[in-house]
Amino acid sequence: MPVKVGVVGAGIFGVNHLNTFRQLSYTGVAELAAVAEINPDRAEWVRANYGCPVYLDYNEMLEKEDLDGVSVVTPDHLHRPVTLAACAAGKHVLCEKPLDVTVEGCQEMIDAARRANVLLQVDFHKRYDPEHIAMERRVSSGELGKILYGKVCMEDRIEVPVDWFPHWAPSSSPGWFLGVHFFDLVSWVMKSTGKRVFAVGRKETLNNDYGIDTYDSISAMVEFANGAVISFDLSWILPREFEAVVNQEIKLVGTKGLWEIDTQYRGSRSCVAGEGMKTYNNGFISTYTDKQGRTIYRGYGVESIEDFVRNILALKNGSTLDRLAGKYPSGEDGLEVTKIAVAAHESARTGKVIDIS
Numbered sequence: 001m002p003v004k005v006g007v008v009g010a011g012i013f014g015v016n017h018l019n020t021f022r023q024l025s026y027t028g029v030a031e032l033a034a035v036a037e038i039n040p041d042r043a044e045w046v047r048a049n050y051g052c053p054v055y056l057d058y059n060e061m062l063e064k065e066d067l068d069g070v071s072v073v074t075p076d077h078l079h080r081p082v083t084l085a086a087c088a089a090g091k092h093v094l095c096e097k098p099l100d101v102t103v104e105g106c107q108e109m110i111d112a113a114r115r116a117n118v119l120l121q122v123d124f125h126k127r128y129d130p131e132h133i134a135m136e137r138r139v140s141s142g143e144l145g146k147i148l149y150g151k152v153c154m155e156d157r158i159e160v161p162v163d164w165f166p167h168w169a170p171s172s173s174p175g176w177f178l179g180v181h182f183f184d185l186v187s188w189v190m191k192s193t194g195k196r197v198f199a200v201g202r203k204e205t206l207n208n209d210y211g212i213d214t215y216d217s218i219s220a221m222v223e224f225a226n227g228a229v230i231s232f233d234l235s236w237i238l239p240r241e242f243e244a245v246v247n248q249e250i251k252l253v254g255t256k257g258l259w260e261i262d263t264q265y266r267g268s269r270s271c272v273a274g275e276g277m278k279t280y281n282n283g284f285i286s287t288y289t290d291k292q293g294r295t296i297y298r299g300y301g302v303e304s305i306e307d308f309v310r311n312i313l314a315l316k317n318g319s320t321l322d323r324l325a326g327k328y329p330s331g332e333d334g335l336e337v338t339k340i341a342v343a344a345h346e347s348a349r350t351g352k353v354i355d356i357s
């Protein structure tokens, strides 16, 4: 029996969830059983393109559809109510990052999943990138020694907050939309959690030129419990002419070695008249056409969603949440990441070093 999945929120990134579940149906592994999308035009588009029942109200979907799991792909600050309702209905949940933008919200979601004895997985897909997995293996085995310091950048072109979701960008920030990816990755690679944070945020062009009240950039220095100090440069105001929508890098330095990865530029680039230079992160999501003419999506951005289905399959086949623990980005991991992000925003607001307790 395929794993029956519903998706809540079929916006720009929701499509990646829809495509992943749909292609898992080609092999009978999963079924995209239903979608909930509050925007009627968008709901109609999903109905026309994915041929599954589409609801405007996710509560109605949860009530009427016999689902095993639900993936939550609503805006950052709207994950919580959907996750709570899905847990209360006894469904396993894959929640987009960040789990929630408050520590209390994360805790409430974790408690709800525990009460219902369901899986709560967070879509921190950076952990599924083979380049990052190689780094995690070498750090975990001690080959780099004790990690002392490191640096991360994750930057988006300005079209992301300005064109993609200007209506909810003020409820998010480069810290929430981008930073959480790498707060989680670094925590996972080093098997440590955030201890102290000092951050500076800048509000310039989005606020002044576009009327979008959010940070252009946040630069955060995070001391982890293992003693490592990592700096995170996060922004979403790169010019539209930049060679890719995203730019991202990570470097960790330990007592016995360093590891450095440019996870945007992986060697594939182009320059077409009128387009300018482009570089491609083909590790994230790439496509090919199978012999039946279907578009197939591959990459760590797909793998992390497929992992949710694999976990549900394992549970249906007799595994337990205890046995799966530590093998996927959990609600508890999401909480630790949110603690760092909350502290970074608090530090940016107050100018103080924030202790995460």
Ligand SMILES: NC(=O)c1ccc[n+]([C@@H]2O[C@H](COP(=O)([O-])OP(=O)(O)OC[C@H]3O[C@@H](n4cnc5c(N)ncnc54)[C@H](O)[C@@H]3O)[C@@H](O)[C@H]2O)c1
Residues within 6 Å of the ligand: 008, 009, 010, 011, 012, 013, 014, 036, 037, 038, 039, 042, 056, 057, 058, 073, 074, 075, 076, 077, 078, 096, 097, 098, 123, 125, 164, 165, 177
């Ligand atoms: N993992 C990644 O790489 C990645 C990339 C982009 C976005 N995201 C995350 O995915 C989430 C969605 O981002 P997006 O870019 O798709 O945003 P979006 O604004 O394009 O899409 C959100 C969708 O949710 C719908 N929605 C809102 N409230 C709803 C409700 N109550 N019921 C049903 N539908 C509802 C909206 O109508 C919209 O279609 C965010 O949390 C974002 O951080 C993750």
